[in-house]
Amino acid sequence: xxxxxxxxxxxxxxxxxxxxxxxxxxxxxxxxxxxxxxxxxxxxxxxxxxxxxxxxxxxxxxxxxxxxxxxxxxxxxxxxxxxxxxxxxxxxxxxxxxxxxxxxxxxxxxxxxxxxxxxxxxxxxxxxxxxxxxxxxxxxxxxxxxxxxxxxxxxxxxxxxxxxxxxxxxxxxxxxxxxxxxxxxxxxxxxxxxxxxxxxxxxxxxxxxxxxxxxxxxxxxxxxxxxxxxxxxxxxxxxxxxxxxxxxxxxxxxxxxxxxxxxxxxxxxxxxxxxxxxxxxxxxxxxxxxxxxxxxxxxxxxxxxxxxxxxxxxxxxxxxxxxxxxxxxxxxxxxxxxxxxxxxxxxxxxxxxxxxxxxxxxxxxxxxxxxxxxxxxxxxxxxxxxxxxxxxxxxxxxxxxxxxxxxxxxxxx
Numbered sequence: 001x002x003x004x005x006x007x008x009x010x011x012x013x014x015x016x017x018x019x020x021x022x023x024x025x026x027x028x029x030x031x032x033x034x035x036x037x038x039x040x041x042x043x044x045x046x047x048x049x050x051x052x053x054x055x056x057x058x059x060x061x062x063x064x065x066x067x068x069x070x071x072x073x074x075x076x077x078x079x080x081x082x083x084x085x086x087x088x089x090x091x092x093x094x095x096x097x098x099x100x101x102x103x104x105x106x107x108x109x110x111x112x113x114x115x116x117x118x119x120x121x122x123x124x125x126x127x128x129x130x131x132x133x134x135x136x137x138x139x140x141x142x143x144x145x146x147x148x149x150x151x152x153x154x155x156x157x158x159x160x161x162x163x164x165x166x167x168x169x170x171x172x173x174x175x176x177x178x179x180x181x182x183x184x185x186x187x188x189x190x191x192x193x194x195x196x197x198x199x200x201x202x203x204x205x206x207x208x209x210x211x212x213x214x215x216x217x218x219x220x221x222x223x224x225x226x227x228x229x230x231x232x233x234x235x236x237x238x239x240x241x242x243x244x245x246x247x248x249x250x251x252x253x254x255x256x257x258x259x260x261x262x263x264x265x266x267x268x269x270x271x272x273x274x275x276x277x278x279x280x281x282x283x284x285x286x287x288x289x290x291x292x293x294x295x296x297x298x299x300x301x302x303x304x305x306x307x308x309x310x311x312x313x314x315x316x317x318x319x320x321x322x323x324x325x326x327x328x329x330x331x332x333x334x335x336x337x338x339x340x341x342x343x344x345x346x347x348x349x350x351x352x353x354x355x356x357x358x359x360x361x362x363x364x365x366x367x368x369x370x371x372x373x374x375x376x377x378x379x380x381x382x383x384x385x386x387x388x389x390x391x392x393x394x395x396x397x398x399x400x401x402x403x404x405x406x407x408x409x410x411x412x413x
Contacts, residue, residue, distance in 0.1 A: 032091050033088055033091045033092060033095070036084055036087055036088040036091065037088065039084050040081060040084050040085065040088070043077055043080050043081045043084060044081065046077050047074060047077045047078060050070060050073050050074035050077060051074060053070045053073075054067065054070050054071060054074065057070060064239065064242075065310060067239070068236065068239055068240065069312045071232060071235065071236045071239070072236060072254075072312055072313045073312070074232060075229065075232050075233060075236060075254065078225065078228060078229040078232060079229065079256070079258075081225055082222065082225045082226065082229060085218060085221055085222045085225060086222060088218055089215065089218050089219060089222060092211060092214055092215045092218060093215060095211055096208065096211050096212060096215060099204060099207065099208045099211065100208065102204065103201065103204055103205060103208065106197070106201050106204075107201070110194070110197070110198065110201070113194060114194075117187065117190060117191070117194070120183070120187060121187060123183075124180070124183045124184065124187065127179070127180060127183070128180055229256060230256070233254050233256055236254055237254055240254075240392065252304075252315075252319070252364075252390050252391055252392065252397065254313070255344065255345065255390050257344070260344060260345065261345060264340075264342070264345045264346065267338070267340075268338065268351065268361070268401075268404070269404045271337045271338040271351060272337065272351075272353065272359050272401065272403070272404045273404065274337070275335065275337045275353040275359070276353075276357060276403070287355065287356035287357025287358065287402075287403065288356055288357060288402075289356060289357040289358045289402030289403060289407070290356060290358070291332060291354060291356065291358050291412065292332070292412065293331035293332050293354075293360065293400065293409070293412040293413055294329065294330075294331050294332065294378055294379060294413070295320075295329070295331070295413060296320065296328055296329050296330075296331055296360075296362055296396055296398045297320040297322050297326060297327070297328060297329070297385070297396050298322070298326065298327065299320050299321070299322050299326075300320075301320065301321060302318050302319065302320060303319045303320070303321045303395065304318065304319040305318050305410070306318050306406075306407075306408045306409060306410065307406070307408070316406040317361070317363075317397050317398050317399035317400070317406065317409060318397075318398055318409050318410065319395045319396070319397050319398075320395055320396045320398060321393065321394070321395045322385045322394060322395060322396060323385070323394055324366055324384075324385060324386050324387065324394040325366060325384050325385065325386075326384065326385040326394075326396075327381045327384065327385075328350075328362050328365060328381065328382055328383040328384060328385055328396055329378075329379050329380065329381060329382065330352055330360075330376045330377065330378055330379065330380045330382050331352070331354075331360045331378070331398075331400075331412075331413075332352075332354045332358075332360070332378045333354070333375075333376065333377045333378045334352040334353050334354040334355065334359075334360075334375075334376060335352065335373065335374070335375055335376070336350060336351070336352055336353075336370045336371060336372050336373065336374045336375075336376060336382070337351050337352065337353045337359070337372065338350070338351035338372065339351075339368055339370065339371060339372050341368075341388075342388070342389050343388070343389065344389055344390055345389050345390055346361070346363035346364065346389050346390075346397065347363060347364045347365065347386070347387075347388025347389020347390070347391060348363075348364070348365040348366065348367070348368055348383070348386065348388045348389070349361060349362060349363040349364070349365065349368075349389075349397075350362045350365070350368055350370060350382055350383055352376060352382070357402050357403040358400070358401075358402060359400075359401045359404075360398070360399065360400055361397075361399040361400075361401065362382065362383055362396060362397075362398060363389065363396070363397035363398075363399070364385070364386055364387055364388050364389055364391045364394075364395060364396065364397050365383040365384060365385060365386050365388065365396075366383075366384050366385060366386025366387070366388065366394075367383060367384040367386070368382070368383045369381060369382055369383055369384070370382045370383070400412050
């Protein structure tokens with residue numbers, strides 16, 4: 001009856017702490033995923049509005065620029081939705097990891113506690129058996145009543161001695177019985193508590209399965225959102241190429257590989273910071289970024305300005321449409337701090353540090369004629385134009401940066 005009682009005590013002590021702390025973590029995590037889902041609903045509402053606008057423009061065969069602007073808006077919202085879904089995925093995975101760790105810990109503690117209960121049960125059984133043997137012995141010996149024992153005493157001295165012995169035996173029996181009852185109640189209580197914790201553990205396992213299902217649904221939605229985003233980006237880029245053949249404005253298409261883009265930007269900022277510090281380490285000094293710059297091409301025609309295309313899409317520099325192989329000039333004297341050959345983003349590009357926090361970037365070249373560490377003078381040919389990387393046609397994408405941040409090049413030309 002009491003076989004599993006003793007184990008419960010130590011297990012429950014551990015379980016209470018683990019379960020309590022985990023409940024707080026789960027609540028905090030649940031609030032986080034709830035907030036992310038609220039954001040997703042709001043973003044989806046905006047996506048639906050953007051799609052309605054696209055449907056309306058498509059039906060009316062409205063101006064291409066307006067349609068492109070609406071399409072860009074939807075693409076940006078889809079990217080926001082995808083980012084939020086990925087945040088939710090990470091939150092769910094963290095929650096699942098926490099639940100799994102808690103379950104594993106709890107199961108170990110249950111095993112330890114059960115062993116302790118078994119040991120306590122064995123001690124109880126031994127004490128109980130000894131007490132039963134004592135009672136059986138008293139019964140077999142036909143123990144007389146207390147009065148009979150005292151009346152058979154030959155003298156007063158013997159009577160007092162026997163009286164003291166009877167009282168001691170009685171007190172001992174009472175103490176033993178009380179101890180046995182307390183141990184039995186304690187074991188039973190611990191068994192009940194352990195059973196309750198086992199039920200809670202089963203609930204945690206059920207919740208874990210629910211979280212895993214939610215995670216899989218989230219992953220499926222991420223895949224669907226990526227497919228939708230890719231489809232819209234493909235349509236947008238095709239439209240931009242079509243418009244580029246008419247106005248030469250859209251020389252660069254939309255890119256959605258956020259990891260690649262972040263890596264490019266981080267490398268640029270690291271090179272600028274290293275040049276500013278003069279020691280090759282990130283986080284160097286800053287400057288005012290003042291100075292006058294020359295044009296990077298012989299052409300003064302600008303197809304796309306800073307910081308946006310006419311359709312609203314972000315554009316971090318200005319584009320000079322020129323034929324492939326045209327000269328690209330250093331806008332001012334300085335030191336080459338970065339030369340890269342990419343098949344995406346800026347393609348073949350060069351960066352020059354001009355000091356005082358000012359730097360320039362020349363992208364999409366077909367050839368690069370300088371190397372990192374080389375000093376160049378204003379007007380020196382540093383590259384030949386092309387259409388490498390993310391480009392729809394030959395041009396020079398020209399950026400001006402102050403302390404690593406893109407600024408309007410027209411303020412310096």
